[in-house]
Amino acid sequence: MRGVFLKAARIFRVIFALAFFLFISAQFLDVYNDLPKWYYKYNPAWIQFTPSFLRAVSGAALASAWVFICLVLLSLVFGRAYCSFLCPFGILSDILRRAALLPSRLPLLRNSALGRKCGRLFGKMSFAPARNIVRAAFLLLAIFFVAMGWTALLGFIDPYSLFGKVAGGMLHTVSGYAVNVLSDVFYSFGIYSVEPTAGSVAIPVLSFLVSILILIALFVASAFRGRIFCNTICPVGAFLGILGKFSLFKMRIDESACVKCGMCARECKAQCIDFKNKTIDSSRCVDCFNCASVCRKDAIYFGLGIGRGKSRIAANRAPVGGVSASAGAKGKGENALSCDLGRRAFAPRLTGLLLALFGAARADAQGLRRRRRRLGGGDCADDDNNVSAFSLPGNRPDKRLTVPPGAGSIDNFLEHCTGCQICVAACKAHILKPSVGEFGLAGFMQPFMDYSAGFCLDTCHDCSKVCPTGAINFVTKAQKRNIQIGRAIFNEDLCVVKRDGTDCSACGEHCPAQAIEMLPFGEKEKNLYIPHVHKEVCIGCGACEYICPVVPHKAIVVRGLAVHRQAKTFSDNMRIYRPERDTLQKKPSVGGEKTGKGGSGPAGANPFPF
Amino acid sequence: MKRREFVAKTAAAAAAAPFAGNLFAAEADSSKPVDMVALAGGESAKAMFEKGIAEMGGMSRFVKKGDSVVVKPNIGWDRPPEFGANTDPQLVGAVVKACFDAGAKEVLCFDHTCGNNWAERYEVSGIKAEVEKAGGQMVGGNTQNMYVKCAIPKGKRLHEALVHRLAVNPDVFINMPVLKHHSGAKVTCALKNYMGCIWDRGYWHRNDMPQCIADYATFQKTTLTIVDAFRVMLTDGPRGKSPDRSPIAKYQIISTDIVAADAAAVKIFASVAAANNMGKPYDLSEITYVALAEALGVGTADISRLNVKRVSMA
Numbered sequence: 001m002r003g004v005f006l007k008a009a010r011i012f013r014v015i016f017a018l019a020f021f022l023f024i025s026a027q028f029l030d031v032y033n034d035l036p037k038w039y040y041k042y043n044p045a046w047i048q049f050t051p052s053f054l055r056a057v058s059g060a061a062l063a064s065a066w067v068f069i070c071l072v073l074l075s076l077v078f079g080r081a082y083c084s085f086l087c088p089f090g091i092l093s094d095i096l097r098r099a100a101l102l103p104s105r106l107p108l109l110r111n112s113a114l115g116r117k118c119g120r121l122f123g124k125m126s127f128a129p130a131r132n133i134v135r136a137a138f139l140l141l142a143i144f145f146v147a148m149g150w151t152a153l154l155g156f157i158d159p160y161s162l163f164g165k166v167a168g169g170m171l172h173t174v175s176g177y178a179v180n181v182l183s184d185v186f187y188s189f190g191i192y193s194v195e196p197t198a199g200s201v202a203i204p205v206l207s208f209l210v211s212i213l214i215l216i217a218l219f220v221a222s223a224f225r226g227r228i229f230c231n232t233i234c235p236v237g238a239f240l241g242i243l244g245k246f247s248l249f250k251m252r253i254d255e256s257a258c259v260k261c262g263m264c265a266r267e268c269k270a271q272c273i274d275f276k277n278k279t280i281d282s283s284r285c286v287d288c289f290n291c292a293s294v295c296r297k298d299a300i301y302f303g304l305g306i307g308r309g310k311s312r313i314a315a316n317r318a319p320v321g322g323v324s325a326s327a328g329a330k331g332k333g334e335n336a337l338s339c340d341l342g343r344r345a346f347a348p349r350l351t352g353l354l355l356a357l358f359g360a361a362r363a364d365a366q367g368l369r370r371r372r373r374r375l376g377g378g379d380c381a382d383d384d385n386n387v388s389a390f391s392l393p394g395n396r397p398d399k400r401l402t403v404p405p406g407a408g409s410i411d412n413f414l415e416h417c418t419g420c421q422i423c424v425a426a427c428k429a430h431i432l433k434p435s436v437g438e439f440g441l442a443g444f445m446q447p448f449m450d451y452s453a454g455f456c457l458d459t460c461h462d463c464s465k466v467c468p469t470g471a472i473n474f475v476t477k478a479q480k481r482n483i484q485i486g487r488a489i490f491n492e493d494l495c496v497v498k499r500d501g502t503d504c505s506a507c508g509e510h511c512p513a514q515a516i517e518m519l520p521f522g523e524k525e526k527n528l529y530i531p532h533v534h535k536e537v538c539i540g541c542g543a544c545e546y547i548c549p550v551v552p553h554k555a556i557v558v559r560g561l562a563v564h565r566q567a568k569t570f571s572d573n574m575r576i577y578r579p580e581r582d583t584l585q586k587k588p589s590v591g592g593e594k595t596g597k598g599g600s601g602p603a604g605a606n607p608f609p610f
Numbered sequence: 611m612k613r614r615e616f617v618a619k620t621a622a623a624a625a626a627a628p629f630a631g632n633l634f635a636a637e638a639d640s641s642k643p644v645d646m647v648a649l650a651g652g653e654s655a656k657a658m659f660e661k662g663i664a665e666m667g668g669m670s671r672f673v674k675k676g677d678s679v680v681v682k683p684n685i686g687w688d689r690p691p692e693f694g695a696n697t698d699p700q701l702v703g704a705v706v707k708a709c710f711d712a713g714a715k716e717v718l719c720f721d722h723t724c725g726n727n728w729a730e731r732y733e734v735s736g737i738k739a740e741v742e743k744a745g746g747q748m749v750g751g752n753t754q755n756m757y758v759k760c761a762i763p764k765g766k767r768l769h770e771a772l773v774h775r776l777a778v779n780p781d782v783f784i785n786m787p788v789l790k791h792h793s794g795a796k797v798t799c800a801l802k803n804y805m806g807c808i809w810d811r812g813y814w815h816r817n818d819m820p821q822c823i824a825d826y827a828t829f830q831k832t833t834l835t836i837v838d839a840f841r842v843m844l845t846d847g848p849r850g851k852s853p854d855r856s857p858i859a860k861y862q863i864i865s866t867d868i869v870a871a872d873a874a875a876v877k878i879f880a881s882v883a884a885a886n887n888m889g890k891p892y893d894l895s896e897i898t899y900v901a902l903a904e905a906l907g908v909g910t911a912d913i914s915r916l917n918v919k920r921v922s923m924a
Contacts (some may be wrong), residue, residue, distance in 0.1 A: 032729065184755045187775070192718065196753040199726030429726050454726040459688050459734075502818040503898075505794025506811070509848045510724060518793045527896050529793065543725070549812035570851075607650035608920050609881035610874050610913050 002301045006292035009302070013084055013289055020044065021091045027466060028167035028425045031176045031197050040465045045422055047071070048160035049082065049236045050142075051468035054416050057146065058470045072243065079244040079251075083230055083237060083286040089159035090230055090286065092166065093222040097122070097269060100223035122223045128271040130281055135231070135238040140353075142235035149411075151469070152439070152446045155418035159234050160468075162214055165445065168421025169203060169211025169434070176201030199430030199454055207434040207445055226269025231284045241283035249302055250282040251291065257299035264291035264300055388486070388560030390439060390448075396553050398489050401438060402449050402540050402560035404456070405483040406464035406475040409563040417471035419445035423463035429454040431542070432463060451542035451558060456485075458512040458541060481513070484567040486540025486560040488515065488533045494555035497521055497530045507531050507544030507556050514570035516544060516556075519577045531556065532576065536568045643667060645916040646865040648874060652923040655701035655840040658862040663708055665919050666864055672833050675713035677781035681705055681746070683838075684788045684803050685721035687849045688734045694841030694856030695849055696735040697788045701838050701862075703740030705784060710745055717746040718776055721806040724849075728752040749776060757809040764906060765825030767817050772809035773829075782833045785868065789839040789875045790856070791847030791889055794819065797897050798848055799875040800835045800868045801827050801908075824902035827868060835871040837863040842882045844889030857886050869909030870916055872900045 024044040026035060045051065047067055056065035075082060083090045103109040104119030138157055145154040155161035176197050183194040221228050230237040244250070253264075255278050265273040268291050272284035280291075280300075292300040388400035388410050404423070407413035424432045424447050431454040432447040439446050449456065461480045464472045475483065488507075496504045501522065508516040508531050515538035521530035531544075533556070540558045548554040647665045652658030663669050673679055683697035691699055706717045719741045723731040728750060732738040738748050750756060757772035777783065787803035794815075795802050801823050805811050807830060814822035839861035846855050859882045865871035873894055880891035894900060894911065904911045 033727075180753065180755070183750075183753075187749075187756065192747050192749045195729060196750050196755070198729050198752060428730070431726075457688070457725060457727055459730065460727070496816045500816070500818065503794050503796075503820055504815045505792070506815045508793035512849065514846060514851055516793075527796075527898075547724075547812070547815075549815035551812075551816070607922055608648055609877040610648075 003292065003295065003298040006289050006300070006302060010289035010293045013287070016085055017091045017094070020086060021088055021095070024088050024163075025167055025171060027422055028164075028172045029175055030425065031172065031179050031201065032195065033198070033426065033428045033462065043466065043468065045160070045164075045420070045466060045468040047086065048468055049087070049240075050154070050158040050160055050418060051420075051470075054146065054151065054418070055468075055470045058412075058416060064470075075240045075243040075247060077248045079247040079249060079282055079285060079287055080237070080240045081287040082240060083227075084288045087159050087163075087230075087236070088167075089163040089218070089234075090227065092163055093218055093227060093229060094269070094288075096219045097222040097226060100219065124266050125226055125268050125271055127265050127268075127274045127276075128225075130272075130284060131232050132283075134233075135241065138233050139235045139238040149415035150442050151416055151418045151471075152414070152443045155420065155445065157233055157235055158418055159230070159236055161418035161420040162218075164418075164420025164422055165207075165211050166215050166218075168425050169208050170215060172421070172425040173201050173203055173208060173211075197430070198428065201430060203424070203434055204436045206436045210445065222269075226271060227284075227286060228271075230286065231270060231272075237284075244282045244285065247282065249304060251280050251285050251287065251289075252301055252303045253278045253280060254299045254301060257297045259297055259299070261296070263294045263296065267291055267294050386562050386565070388562050390560070392438060396491075396557050398559055399545075399554075399557035400486070400560040402486040402542070402558060404432070404449065404463045404472050405461070405480045405485055405539075405564065406467070406472040407485075407564065408473065410560065411562070413471050414439060414443055414446060415471075416469045417446045417467075418469055419447070420469070421445070421447070422466045422468070423447055423472060426462040426466040428460040428462055429457045431456060449542065451545045453546075455510070455543040455546045456541040458539075481539065482567050482569065484536075484539050484561060484565040486538075486542075486558040487535050488538045488540070488544050488556050489559050490531055490533050490556045492530065492555075494550050494553060495530060496550060496555070497528055499550075501526060501528065503528065504549065505529060505531070506547040506549055510543035510547045511538075512541060512543060513537050513539050513567065515539070515567075517576060534570065534574055537570045537574070539567045642917045643671075644919050645867055646863065646870055646874070646913070646918045647921060648918060649862040649864075649921045649923060651860050652840075652862070655698040655838055655862060656704040658840070658860070658923060659701055659704050659708075659836065659864070661921060661923060662862060662864045665921060669708040669712040672784075673709050673712035673714050673782050676715045677709075677713070679709045679714045679717045679782040679784065680776045680780040681709070681717060681719045681741075681784045681786060682777070682803065682807060683719065683721060683737055683786040684798075684806065685728075685731055685735045685737050686724045686806065688725065688727065688731050689850050690734060691736050692841070692853040692856070693850040694788060694790055694843040694853075695847075696731075696737065697786050697838045698840055699736035699740040701836070701840070702737050702786060703744045705786065705836060706741050706744035706746035709782070709784075714782070717741075717744070718749050719746050720749040720751040720774060720776055722751040722774065722809070722811075723806070726752060751806065754809055760829065762825055762829045764828035766821055766906070768814070768822045768825035771813075771826060771829075774807050774809075777807040777830060779831060783831050785832050785835045787835070787837055787875075788841075788843075789837055789861075789879055790843035790850075791845055791879075793847060795823070795897070795899065796890075796892050797876050797879050799837055800871045801899055801903055804830055820899035820902055823899040824906055824908065827903045827908040828906050832868050833866075835863070835865045835868045837861075837865070837871050837875050839863070839875060839878050839882075842879060844879075844883050844886060855888070857882065857888070865916075867909040867916060869900060869903050869911050870913050872897070872903075873911040874913055876900065 049071055052067035056068040100122045103115040104123055109115040142154055180196045183196040186194045258278050260275050262275045265275045270284045270286050272281040390401040391397055403410050403413040431450050433450045434445045435443055435448045438448045458481050461475055461477050464475045492498050505518055508518045515534045516531045518529035519532045521528045542558050544556045545554050545558050548556050644666050647662040649658045649662045683702045685696050687695040689695035709717045732748050741748055751774055756775055758775055760773045761770050762768050785800050787800045789799050792798035804826050839859055841856040842859045843850050843856040861878050863871050863874050876894050876897050883889040883891040900911050
């Protein structure tokens, strides 16, 4: 009976996980940027563990922590179900493992050399002792990163961010390129049904390589050792493992029914079933139900931990002795020690240490950041030194990097962004690109706004819709249009109007905020106009910088703000030049040959002014 | 609203004047083909086009059976039709339909929009819906692979350009600009609309833009120019700040001569600007690219040399 139930549960798990994986991948596959609105209501990235934790620690209100609390409660009831059902990196690991096993399972290849080799290499899992010191170390490291505000580094051990790096760097880029190549081929035959992407999906080569590297590493790890990442490096796995130990429901072995055949251990991708001692390490079990579905004796069940009494827990503890005995024989005593430490003092010690470390490090890191900001603003002082500290090599030194509207400040962005690349995939203008040094080494793969690739569109607020970590908080389109993320700095001496004495106004025509006013310039006969920036109106979208034709250094660039501000809305009384006044004075010359008659306009006796 | 009412009322008054329609229509020499039809006071840009193209001798004068027609409206900006920042969508739809009625094999429509989100601009402008309703096809213009290098032998500053594939030697090419204010070119219309046919606009901006506009016009085949001046954006162009900067003026020009179309458009702009006391009524001499194009032999800015039909619609 319970066997049937768990077989069904396993099928449900596979279907659910696959559906969820596709659902969260949709954002990265959305190369045309037209996911429906409801998608963002149920944004799957929003319920990811680390992002929800970052939101929880950044917001003072309980409201920002509810997802995190729900996930903790879920784990206290069901153990590490999150890892099998909701973690895209874990699901990806399962998918890759299946892919590695495919040759040995396909009827066509099963008996070929390749099939046999894959089966031999990857087919059989076996119990492995827990690496609790490593797990604790990575968990501490993760907490340390959060405390210091080094979330970009956290993004290299956090499973969701690693998935994002793979999906954003590989899935999105490759599918975007595929669409473009397809469209190019079709277009050359005069078929215009496949549209190319709007803007370039290109990302820096280095970040693309990192994505490939992560994917390959996960493939190798999953093929040989299943969920080894989840049970050594993953800080979420380590944390949920602690909760899993105390969870209400766990996978358990019915000792009376078990015949120690070892089938379950062969199927256990978490390598946590010690069938010889008839125990399952629930700190590593990810609730995949594979073991139960292969058990012919129905000896594995998903049962209540409480009420079963001490005997169960005692049985659960048995591996300590068992492992140390067997491991001792193999000369690995320290493993047993680590298990012991993990069991007795891990949780309370960790909590105490964390709290102390967290508070101290966070305060210190913020002090550091403030100092850096002062230094950064110093050499191009704006009204109040509210200037981004990050310049772009090869650009004008007064050009400074911006972060998207909704981020609030550069610090907030850098302290919360784990580099999951979801905003890179969502950016309609394709200007959010993973940085490879623009934000320093500690900001590797945190996205920056690349105004050489386009400009932030005033009709789009997609990055604020998708960001799950609180790096970019949600803003409406209307709010976004008035958020000043930077200010345009115009250098007259570089402008073609002054330099060559010819018309341009590319910046003026692109400005969505009317922050650039074209003023008469030079001799009147030449009829030239030169841009003037209304600083308080500028929102820093980068349209002027993108379109400015001057090479190599743009005549107009955006200087990012360290802390975003509210922009003023342009009103006509801010106008410096008023052509209407000129008009009234020289009305007789209006029009052309035949319109002299009393300035009749479009609808006098003759509606045609020619 | 006030201004619009004013324009609409005065336009109606003019049209209601006795023999007005006949007077202007009578100017054209009926023995020669009409070079330009100027229309005023129509109900919609679409209705004006339908009247105007009939006066031109029907679309079949320009589109032969089996022709591949390329329509190039202005779809530069993410602004809905009432801003007057893009060509009137119904007008574009009507042109596409007229081309099919004349026997066109296919009608393709594109623009190199300002900003990467071209698909959105096609939609927001309303042009995509109308073109597709009429059976036409929208083609992207914002990826470099769509552009081919072409020599501009008659160009003074512009000697070569990356030109959109569809603009290179089509059977029929219909230029459909919208008349509006432009912060750089002052007034933008037919000649300036060709900046949406090329890839590297920056080169033009930094190398004497008016001259480049004129240079390119020597290269681009133009069968017909249809100027949409139903709404005329008088200030804050070319993107537009709000619909009230684009009063309804109810003009349209259909011309075989692109330079003459621009010359007429500039004069319409000036008179609409003066009537609304908004924007600057530019003199034709201020819009330098028109004279530069004329000097290169693209067409004539002297409208009196053409066989013009002026139609005032009630």
